[in-house]
Amino acid sequence: MTEEIARLREEIDKVDEQLVKLLSYRLELSRKIGKAKLNSNVSVTDENRETKVRERWISNAKKYNIPNSLVESILPLIFSYSKLVQINPGEKEKVVIYGYGGMARSIVSILSLAGHEVSITGRDLSKAEILANQFKCVSMAPLRAVDWGDIIIFAIPPNVILSNSNELFSDKLKGKVVMDISSSKFEIFKFLEELSRKLEFKYISTHPLFGPIEYPVGERIVIIPSQTSSNNDIIRIENFWRKSGLVPIITDVETHEKAMAIVQVLAHYYLLGLSNAIETLSLELGVEYSNFHTTNFRELNKILKKVKDLKNVIIEIQKQNPYSYKVRNIGLEELKKIKEELEGGK
Numbered sequence: 001m002t003e004e005i006a007r008l009r010e011e012i013d014k015v016d017e018q019l020v021k022l023l024s025y026r027l028e029l030s031r032k033i034g035k036a037k038l039n040s041n042v043s044v045t046d047e048n049r050e051t052k053v054r055e056r057w058i059s060n061a062k063k064y065n066i067p068n069s070l071v072e073s074i075l076p077l078i079f080s081y082s083k084l085v086q087i088n089p090g091e092k093e094k095v096v097i098y099g100y101g102g103m104a105r106s107i108v109s110i111l112s113l114a115g116h117e118v119s120i121t122g123r124d125l126s127k128a129e130i131l132a133n134q135f136k137c138v139s140m141a142p143l144r145a146v147d148w149g150d151i152i153i154f155a156i157p158p159n160v161i162l163s164n165s166n167e168l169f170s171d172k173l174k175g176k177v178v179m180d181i182s183s184s185k186f187e188i189f190k191f192l193e194e195l196s197r198k199l200e201f202k203y204i205s206t207h208p209l210f211g212p213i214e215y216p217v218g219e220r221i222v223i224i225p226s227q228t229s230s231n232n233d234i235i236r237i238e239n240f241w242r243k244s245g246l247v248p249i250i251t252d253v254e255t256h257e258k259a260m261a262i263v264q265v266l267a268h269y270y271l272l273g274l275s276n277a278i279e280t281l282s283l284e285l286g287v288e289y290s291n292f293h294t295t296n297f298r299e300l301n302k303i304l305k306k307v308k309d310l311k312n313v314i315i316e317i318q319k320q321n322p323y324s325y326k327v328r329n330i331g332l333e334e335l336k337k338i339k340e341e342l343e344g345g346k
């Protein structure tokens with residue numbers, strides 16, 4: 001490395017620190033605006049103000065020769081975090097997260113930032129404790145946690161819920177709100193609804209429409225009411241997620257499964273096929289293509305990598321969704337039609 005590069009990198013390090021410091025200061029100002037808004041009953045989002053801020057950024061970008069696309073990618077993120085620090089959940093809930101995997105982590109990050117009291121539990125308490133320490137919350141043994149919390153979220157795979165239900169669910173859940181986060185509701189919904197009748201807990205099914213990301217601000221979460229959750233429970237939980245920075249979508253099991261047939265089952269089926277076809281074709285043609293990635297292919301590759309990493313979950317969704325068979329048939333038919341169209345019936 002030349003001396004010049006080393007010196008310029010030092011400069012960059014200083015600039016980066018200034019950027020972070022300024023971001024922190026901006027968030028601090030936003031937090032203060034949030035408090036003032038709360039006192040005067042003004043809502044957090046002010047679209048007129050956001051438009052003005054955006055215009056100012058764009059004109060500054062022009063002045064300092066920065067592409068608009070940079071503003072378009074940074075500013076929405078700044079707004080989301082700015083609004084997140086203004087979030088005052090009003091009623092702070094006592095939430096128990098059962099599980100310490102990627103999705104548990106994602107949910108814990110946003111709930112603790114929004115100011116809820118969060119306790120993490122699970123079979124392996126040392127893992128629960130590691131996650132708790134990362135987000136300044138606590139860990140508790142399962143029975144104690146369930147006793148303590150008002151909202152219990154099972155962030156574990158549906159097959160684990162189904163095969164360990166005796167251990168996981170007890171009459172200590174009576175009167176509490178219980179949520180699962182499974183992607184496929186076909187089997188688990190009926191099972192937990194039945195159990196909630198027996199053990200008298202309020203079951204509300206959810207499906208976060210995002211992967212295991214930290215601080216999923218502004219992402220969507222599906223809410224599916226059951227026969228054991230009242231209108232008031234649903235309003236409470238809708239507010240709980242909204243005020244924690246997510247966008248709730250209320251629906252029923254049937255609609256959810258149909259929508260997931262398109263956005264998950266069909267999309268994953270093609271992506272898995274594409275991933276395999278790329279490897280097969282690369283062997284067949286004897287070409288190493290990694291130096292030839294186009295911009296689109298690079299983006300696609302990121303998605304294919306995620307699909308490969310989550311292959312177990314994806315296969316589980318294919319197995320569980322009641323429309324999978326139909327989806328795959330239509331998927332294949334459409335590929336055939338395109339082939340015929342391209343080859344003119346040859």
Ligand SMILES: O=C(O)C(=O)C[C@]1(C(=O)O)C=C[C@@H](O)C=C1
Binds near residue numbers: 044078
């Ligand atoms: O100006 C405000 O009212 C703010 O809350 C700050 C801010 C911002 O980050 O610039 C955030 C949210 C609003 O929608 C508009 C602007």
